[in-house]
Amino acid sequence: MSLLSITQLKVHFPTQDGIVKAVNTIDLEIANNERLGLIGETGCGKTVLGMSIIRLLPPSTTIEGEIRYKGNDLLKLTEKEIRKIRGKEIAMILQNPTTSLNPVLKVGDQIAEAIKLHQGLDRRAAKAKAVEMLEAVKIPDATKRANEYPHQFSGGMKERAMIAMGLACDPAMIIADEPTKGLDVTVKKQIVKLMKEVTTQKTMLFITHDLGVAAEICDNITVMYAGELMEYANTEAIFKNPMHPYTQGFLNSLPSMGLKAIKGMSPSLIDLPSGCRFHPRCDFADAKCRTEHPELIEVEKSHYARCFQYA
Numbered sequence: 076m077s078l079l080s081i082t083q084l085k086v087h088f089p090t091q092d093g094i095v096k097a098v099n100t101i102d103l104e105i106a107n108n109e110r111l112g113l114i115g116e117t118g119c120g121k122t123v124l125g126m127s128i129i130r131l132l133p134p135s136t137t138i139e140g141e142i143r144y145k146g147n148d149l150l151k152l153t154e155k156e157i158r159k160i161r162g163k164e165i166a167m168i169l170q171n172p173t174t175s176l177n178p179v180l181k182v183g184d185q186i187a188e189a190i191k192l193h194q195g196l197d198r199r200a201a202k203a204k205a206v207e208m209l210e211a212v213k214i215p216d217a218t219k220r221a222n223e224y225p226h227q228f229s230g231g232m233k234e235r236a237m238i239a240m241g242l243a244c245d246p247a248m249i250i251a252d253e254p255t256k257g258l259d260v261t262v263k264k265q266i267v268k269l270m271k272e273v274t275t276q277k278t279m280l281f282i283t284h285d286l287g288v289a290a291e292i293c294d295n296i297t298v299m300y301a302g303e304l305m306e307y308a309n310t311e312a313i314f315k316n317p318m319h320p321y322t323q324g325f326l327n328s329l330p331s332m333g334l335k336a337i338k339g340m341s342p343s344l345i346d347l348p349s350g351c352r353f354h355p356r357c358d359f360a361d362a363k364c365r366t367e368h369p370e371l372i373e374v375e376k377s378h379y380a381r382c383f384q385y386a
């Protein structure tokens with residue numbers, strides 16, 4: 076059964092230059108205990124999709140559609156109600172720990188704050204739990220480290236602290252936004268291992284543009300392009316039988332596959348291409364792709380692609 080069910084979700088930002096169409100009619104289900112990877116190039120809308128789930132977007136944002144969590148539409152909850160979900164039921168490990176951690180608060184106190192808010196523990200108990208969480212994410216000397224400030228942490232340790240904060244209230248679901256970005260290979264491996272361990276009993280939406288990391292962690296993968304889902308399948312199928320030309324191009328751009336970049340650039344989300352959003356960069360595009368918009372269809376059992384080749 077789905078823990079989270081997104082239907083016809085649109086997220087648009089009105090700006091001075093026009094409407095930024097960051098998420099365009101997305102349907103997505105995440106089953107209980109599933110680890111779903113959300114991948115795509117920079118600026119395609121991954122973070123916006125993640126943030127819309129826990130409603131961390133500016134008030135001026137236009138959001139349409141439904142995001143049902145355990146059956147309740149999160150988009151219909153009041154601010155007070157969503158605050159009870161945020162962190163406690165669904166936690167987001169935000170992209171970029173350097174800006175997400177408060178530089179003037181000790182790391183342990185920041186984690187304790189989240190615990191106090193949701194679990195009703197007093198200050199001392201919350202701090203003790205925060206130290207426990209830092210131990211759980213394998214930060215050595217956790218008691219001492221809890222009393223340090225973020226700038227005293229290395230990149231990998233900051234990421235661990237972010238994960239600890241996300242896990243602090245034992246949420247059922249985690250949205251992890253690029254937890255391995257900017258880390259060197261060895262530290263990245265450690266974080267991947269940790270993410271796998273800490274999410275064995277959890278549901279996770281794992282946002283990344285690192286396909287290698289997604290392959291290691293995720294059961295299923297969905298590929299996003301210009302605010303839309305282009306492909307969805309289990310992880311093995313995405314790698315062995317990528318169907319969408321964008322997914323194929325994305326795989327070919329991996330270092331292990333020869334670093335062949337996709338031609339052209341991602342489109343502006345203010346002025347989206349007609350027809351298939353990928354057609355200006357696609358080697359297979361024909362007249363139909365330029366004018367008609369393809370639907371996401373089930374090409375093989377549980378393998379979906381948005382491409383006229385398979386229609």
Ligand SMILES: Nc1ncnc2c1ncn2[C@@H]1O[C@H](COP(=O)(O)OP(=O)(O)OP(=O)(O)O)[C@@H](O)[C@H]1O
Pocket residue numbers: 088090095097115116117118119120121122123124133170284344
């Ligand atoms: N508050 C906002 N107002 C206007 N535009 C926004 C706002 N937030 C995000 N955007 C735009 O929405 C688009 C999608 O951004 P998003 O951060 O979701 O991309 P992303 O896929 O997470 O990229 P990256 O891989 O670099 O993290 C971008 O064009 C971004 O500039």
Ligand SMILES: [Mg+2]
Pocket residue numbers: 121122123170252
């Ligand atoms: Mg992002």
